[in-house]
Amino acid sequence: ETGVTQTPRHLVMGMTNKKSLKCEQHLGHNAMYWYKQSAKKPLELMFVYSLEERVENNSVPSRFSPECPNSSHLFLHLHTLQPEDSALYLCASSQEGPGSSYEQYFGPGTRLTVT
Amino acid sequence: GQNIDQPTEMTATEGAIVQINCTYQTSGFNGLFWYQQHAGEAPTFLSYNVLDGLEEKGRFSSFLSRSKGYSYLLLKELQMKDSASYLCAVRDSNYQLIWGAGTKLIIKP
Numbered sequence: 334e335t336g337v338t339q340t341p342r343h344l345v346m347g348m349t350n351k352k353s354l355k356c357e358q359h360l361g362h363n364a365m366y367w368y369k370q371s372a373k374k375p376l377e378l379m380f381v382y383s384l385e386e387r388v389e390n391n392s393v394p395s396r397f398s399p400e401c402p403n404s405s406h407l408f409l410h411l412h413t414l415q416p417e418d419s420a421l422y423l424c425a426s427s428q429e430g431p432g433s434s435y436e437q438y439f440g441p442g443t444r445l446t447v448t
Numbered sequence: 449g450q451n452i453d454q455p456t457e458m459t460a461t462e463g464a465i466v467q468i469n470c471t472y473q474t475s476g477f478n479g480l481f482w483y484q485q486h487a488g489e490a491p492t493f494l495s496y497n498v499l500d501g502l503e504e505k506g507r508f509s510s511f512l513s514r515s516k517g518y519s520y521l522l523l524k525e526l527q528m529k530d531s532a533s534y535l536c537a538v539r540d541s542n543y544q545l546i547w548g549a550g551t552k553l554i555i556k557p
Contacts, residue, residue: 337490375452376491376535376547389544423490435539436481439490 336360337440339424345446346414354409354443356424364429365407366437367399370421382407383429414447421445450474452548454536459554460526468521468534468551476541482510482521483535485550491535494521523553531555 337358346352358365367379381389382401396418398410407424421444425437451473460466472480479498483491497503497512497519509522521534533550540546 373456373549375549376537376545378544378547381544429543434479434496435543435545436493436496437545439492441490 337424337426337438339422339440339443341443342441343444343446345448346411347448348414348416350414351410351412353411354422354424354445356407356409356440358405358407358424358426358438358440360426360428360438362426362428362438363404364427365401365404366425366427367407367409368423368425370423370442376423380409411445414445416447419445419447450540450546452536452538452546454534454548454551456549457552457554459556460523462526462528462555462557464526465522465524466526466553468523468536468553470519470521470536470548472517472519472536472538472546472548474538474540474546477514478539478541478543480510480512480519481537481539481545482508482519483537485533485535487532494534526555528555528557 340355364383366381369377379393380399385401396413400408421442423442424440427435427437454470482494485491495510502511507524512519533552535550536548537545
């Protein structure tokens with residue numbers, strides 16, 4: 334596989350469920366990101382991992398918990414979500430460092446519906 | 449606060465030219481990106497500007513004026529497949545991307 338992959342592509346869960354979103358990048362990048370995309374709103378940066386260390390957490394509720402076991406894999410653990418958390422969750426990766434354009438490559442996203 | 453403004457929606461005709469504007473106010477500037485996003489798909493990179501001026505890439509061009517906090521994406525010889533949302537994003541002083549809400553471009557035959 335190439336690029337950035339995400340699973341599952343679609344997820345419906347109740348407010349009391351626990352689920353995880355998975356992202357894998359095959360580009361050799363050293364940074365990975367989770368974004369939330371709601372209709373007609375800007376992409377919201379949730380978490381950034383650089384060299385497997387979390388470097389950004391934009392006041393995201395604790396019901397979202399990221400995990401980055403290595404530079405190629407990123408997870409988003411979900412528990413006791415709210416209906417307003419329904420959105421498209423996008424994973425991205427980039428190469429950071431001198432000489433890099435920091436261009437981000439996105440996965441296809443997980444369409445999450447919380448009932 | 450940080451802000452990226454772009455029109456919500458634009459309509460253009462197949463074969464024509466369209467210009468999508470983006471203005472920004474950010475804490476620092478380390479480059480501006482344009483991405484294309486088709487409905488239900490991931491954003492894909494179109495262009496990157498860090499210096500003032502015009503960058504041309506095939507049918508697409510992107511312009512930047514840092515003093516004015518302004519950029520535009522120019523699409524020539526429009527094709528039906530260009531119907532998509534176009535996202536403007538600025539990398540701030542912390543090297544994080546600040547995103548606009550996107551411009552939905554509708555191409556009519």
